[in-house]
Amino acid sequence: MSLSDIKHIVLVLSGKGGVGKSSVTTQLALTLALQGHSVGVLDVDLTGPSIPRFFGIEDAKVKQAPGGWIPVPVHEARERDGKKLGSLQCMSLGFLLANRGDAVVWRGPKKTAMVRQFLSDVQWKSLDYLLIDTPPGTSDEHISLVETLLKNAATEQLAGAVIVTTPQAISISDVKKELNFCRKTGVHILGVVENMAGYVCPNCSECTNVFSKGGGEIMARDFDVPFLGSVPIDPMFIRLIEEGERPVYPEGTVVEGKDMTNGNANTNDTANRDLLAEKYEACSLHGIFDGIVKRLVVDIDG
Ligand SMILES: Nc1ncnc2c1ncn2[C@@H]1O[C@H](COP(=O)(O)OP(=O)(O)OP(=O)(O)O)[C@@H](O)[C@H]1O
Numbered sequence: 001m002s003l004s005d006i007k008h009i010v011l012v013l014s015g016k017g018g019v020g021k022s023s024v025t026t027q028l029a030l031t032l033a034l035q036g037h038s039v040g041v042l043d044v045d046l047t048g049p050s051i052p053r054f055f056g057i058e059d060a061k062v063k064q065a066p067g068g069w070i071p072v073p074v075h076e077a078r079e080r081d082g083k084k085l086g087s088l089q090c091m092s093l094g095f096l097l098a099n100r101g102d103a104v105v106w107r108g109p110k111k112t113a114m115v116r117q118f119l120s121d122v123q124w125k126s127l128d129y130l131l132i133d134t135p136p137g138t139s140d141e142h143i144s145l146v147e148t149l150l151k152n153a154a155t156e157q158l159a160g161a162v163i164v165t166t167p168q169a170i171s172i173s174d175v176k177k178e179l180n181f182c183r184k185t186g187v188h189i190l191g192v193v194e195n196m197a198g199y200v201c202p203n204c205s206e207c208t209n210v211f212s213k214g215g216g217e218i219m220a221r222d223f224d225v226p227f228l229g230s231v232p233i234d235p236m237f238i239r240l241i242e243e244g245e246r247p248v249y250p251e252g253t254v255v256e257g258k259d260m261t262n263g264n265a266n267t268n269d270t271a272n273r274d275l276l277a278e279k280y281e282a283c284s285l286h287g288i289f290d291g292i293v294k295r296l297v298v299d300i301d302g
């Protein structure tokens with residue numbers, strides 16, 4: 001097993017597809033790296049591996065070494081303005097497909113074997129956190145993932161699961177199954193993130209609750225698990241991912257009490273301008289994830 005060089009393993013789960021599990025995984029990873037931690041992301045969403053697209057490294061190929069696969073570096077660790085930016089590495093089935101967008105139509109046993117191989121054959125280099133992006137629901141991949149981790153990772157390594165939902169009732173009812181899955185398999189629930197709770201207007205600071213808000217928080221309370229935070233839809237985040245552009249907010253935009261007009265990143269730092277983490281730091285969602293990650297780290301590190 002190549003898990004020995006990892007301090008904490010965190011699963012990211014959702015009951016339904018399309019609720020933003022991969023974008024939450026991406027933002028947790030970027031935020032942890034911005035807080036100075038070394039981070040790996042393992043994408044085990046075998047039928048829809050989207051993490052390479054989120055990191056803008058879709059065309060990368062993994063190298064094969066004698067001990068297994070070498071994950072793709074998103075960026076190396078570095079100092080910036082006296083602060084440490086942690087390294088970020090990634091492994092996904094997307095890197096192994098001959099063509100981007102190839103469909104993966106595999107039966108359960110093949111998926112199970114692939115998940116096991118991902119856990120045993122990726123040569124992660126001294127990680128503080130390994131985030132595992134899973135497919136929606138509770139499928140064969142989840143069962144083999146959890147079984148393999150419980151068998152091969154030390155108890156203190158498996159920190160637990162972050163559950164992603166949207167505020168609507170339909171998503172919440174699916175997420176309850178996910179919470180029950182964690183309870184049955186003995187995976188600690190680190191907390192619930194409510195994604196797509198409102199919409200940040202690109203023309204002004206207004207955040208409109210398109211759907212109902214607060215369903216995730218109520219569910220977390222009902223299940224007696226931590227509520228980690230509400231994340232609105234910010235079109236600037238999509239632009240950052242799709243076009244790689246640093247978000248630029250209109251004059252006077254205040255999100256969650258923070259003035260976003262000039263971005264909150266060091267825009268003069270030209271040496272770092274090409275880094276995704278740098279660009280993400282200027283996105284309104286980063287302020288929210290900064291809080292979510294600080295709460296998580298306290299829970300995990302004790
Ligand atoms: N808070 C947000 N603000 C803006 N865009 C978002 C937000 N959350 C998700 N998105 C966008 O919504 C789309 C779906 O998100 P994502 O791929 O993360 O969902 P998922 O739950 O991982 O889906 P899948 O079913 O493929 O696992 C993506 O294009 C993503 O960029």
Ligand code: SF4
Nearest residue numbers: 201202203204206208
């Ligand atoms: S929130 Fe205000 S600026 Fe934004 S679209 Fe609506 S009316 Fe226009």
